[in-house]
Amino acid sequence: MTVVERREIALVDLLDRLLAGGVVITGDITLRIADVDLVRIDLNALISSVNEQVPSPWQGMLRPEVLPEAGSRALPEVS
Amino acid sequence: MSDMSDLRYVYAVCRPFEAPLQAELTGVAGSPPKLLHHGDLVAVVSAVPERDFAEEPLRAHLEDLDWLSDTARAHEKVIAALTTVTSPLPLRLATVFRDDSGVRTMIEAEHERLHTALERIAGRIEWGVKVYVDPEKTAPQGQSAAAEPTVKPATGRDYLRHKRAERQRQDTIWERAEHFARRLHEHLSRHARATRLHPPQNPALSRAPGRNVLNAAYLVDRSRSEEFVELVDRTKDEEPGLRVELTGPWAAYSFSSLDDYGQRPVEGADDRDDQGDRAAYDQGDPGAYEEQEDRR
Numbered sequence: 001m002t003v004v005e006r007r008e009i010a011l012v013d014l015l016d017r018l019l020a021g022g023v024v025i026t027g028d029i030t031l032r033i034a035d036v037d038l039v040r041i042d043l044n045a046l047i048s049s050v051n052e053q054v055p056s057p058w059q060g061m062l063r064p065e066v067l068p069e070a071g072s073r074a075l076p077e078v079s
Numbered sequence: 080m081s082d083m084s085d086l087r088y089v090y091a092v093c094r095p096f097e098a099p100l101q102a103e104l105t106g107v108a109g110s111p112p113k114l115l116h117h118g119d120l121v122a123v124v125s126a127v128p129e130r131d132f133a134e135e136p137l138r139a140h141l142e143d144l145d146w147l148s149d150t151a152r153a154h155e156k157v158i159a160a161l162t163t164v165t166s167p168l169p170l171r172l173a174t175v176f177r178d179d180s181g182v183r184t185m186i187e188a189e190h191e192r193l194h195t196a197l198e199r200i201a202g203r204i205e206w207g208v209k210v211y212v213d214p215e216k217t218a219p220q221g222q223s224a225a226a227e228p229t230v231k232p233a234t235g236r237d238y239l240r241h242k243r244a245e246r247q248r249q250d251t252i253w254e255r256a257e258h259f260a261r262r263l264h265e266h267l268s269r270h271a272r273a274t275r276l277h278p279p280q281n282p283a284l285s286r287a288p289g290r291n292v293l294n295a296a297y298l299v300d301r302s303r304s305e306e307f308v309e310l311v312d313r314t315k316d317e318e319p320g321l322r323v324e325l326t327g328p329w330a331a332y333s334f335s336s337l338d339d340y341g342q343r344p345v346e347g348a349d350d351r352d353d354q355g356d357r358a359a360y361d362q363g364d365p366g367a368y369e370e371q372e373d374r375r
Contacts, residue, residue, distance in 0.1 A: 012285040013207060013326050014151045016277045016294070021332035022171040023196065025185060029086065029134050029175040 085126035086133070087176040090157045091167035091330070092186070092193050093121045094201070098164035107153040108132075115179055117186045120193060123161060124182060132175050141173075162330045166201050168193065169330050192337040200331035203272060204304060206297045207326035208311055209280070210263065211289035212256040252320070259318050260293035270307055271297035275333040289322060296333035304328060 088107055095116065106112045106125035115122045130136060140146045154172055161167040176182045186193065232238040268274050279291040299307045311325050 009152075009155065009326070010285060010287075011148050011151065012280050014155055015147075016207075016280070017169075017205075017296075017329060017332035018151050018154060018172040020277060021296075021335060022169045023092070023193075023335045023337055024171045025089075025174055025189060025337075027089065027174040027185065028177045028181050029132065029137060029173075 086129055087124045087178060087182055088127040088132065089170050089174050089176065089182060089185075090123045090125070090154060091161055091169045092197070093123065093161065093165050093167045094197055095119065095121050096165040100164070101160055104157065104160050105153070106157050107150050112157050115182055117183045118190070120186050120190070120197075122182050122186060123157065123167070124176075124179070125157075127175065132173070137173060137175070158330045158332075162204065162328070166197070166203060167330050168197050168200060168335055169332050170335075189337070196335060196337050199273075200298065200334055202301055203298050203331060203334075204301055205327055205329040205331045205333055206299055206304075206307060206311070207324075207329065208263070208267060208293065208295050208297065209287075209291055209324040209326070210256070210260045210293035211287060211322040211324065212252065212292050213289035213320055213322065255318065256292050256321060259321055263314060263323070264293060264295055267295070267297055267307070267310060270303065270310060271299050273298040273334050277333070287324070296329075298331055298334045 090106065090112060100112065100114075104111060106127075108125065108127040108131065110125050110127070112123050112125040115124050131140060140150075151172060158167055158169050176185065232241055264274070264276075275296045277294040277296060279294050280287070282288075282290060285291065297307065308325065311323060314323050
């Protein structure tokens, strides 16, 4: 096994944090959940055009209590 | 450069800090971020044009992956610069206000919660650790997952036997990967203040080879950061066919929730020095953690 430290930040890692992390504060203009859902849908469309078998990386991202069904298999148990 | 009609994009809220920001630093629309002091907090904001960041155009832009990517990178650039001088509390992408007074009103309204969240992440940073499994590479030497049987199965029974053996081999690979990921996560959690599990990443989007089986974030004291990186590094060569990827240091994006939502403190975290600090951390809503634990 190898440990890789990447120089350039991958967009997926960034979006994991910027769309699923960060403080949600209601601004005068804010990405509402519906808007972020749109981003998700849009990315899903993009992804499904690449490979229909692969689940979205952000499914459930707005509801962290919901496990992504297809991708959850190898999630480690939280001790 | 900034127009009176420009909107205010807020990157982060911080405690006041002394060090100046890099002079050439630019934000999401190319204009330099500035500090807006209000009471005992500082918002980091920049002017953005209404034509791109008002509600309608913003929504339209979000469907443009290039725009989203550029904006996310610019946002992160400002947060990364802040991380070198303080422990910023990052805001969700595209939090926009009409003007400075809108930002001040927000700080007033959210004052308590902002303070609590800042307290929790003070002096700490986030590391990302991902584990990938590549079934092709976990096969015993001279055997590949994709390899066709050298002898064509003579009977239906042979065929089924072969199928069963292949399925068992795959199951073993996943079991080993799960076991490794769980063990690694438990190990790293003991050296972190809090952890958060993100959903596994889609290989089509990450373009990373193999399947992502662990996508975790760890909130780590800056003073223990080097140690944490070494811990991750030591997992090298432990398990063939598994790859560990480290990202960071990040600002505490995954631990910025004002409601302790989707994150949990680590029980029994290695805690040599600051008990008082830890106690403050544990005052979060215990219900939220239980919810997190129920996720599996």
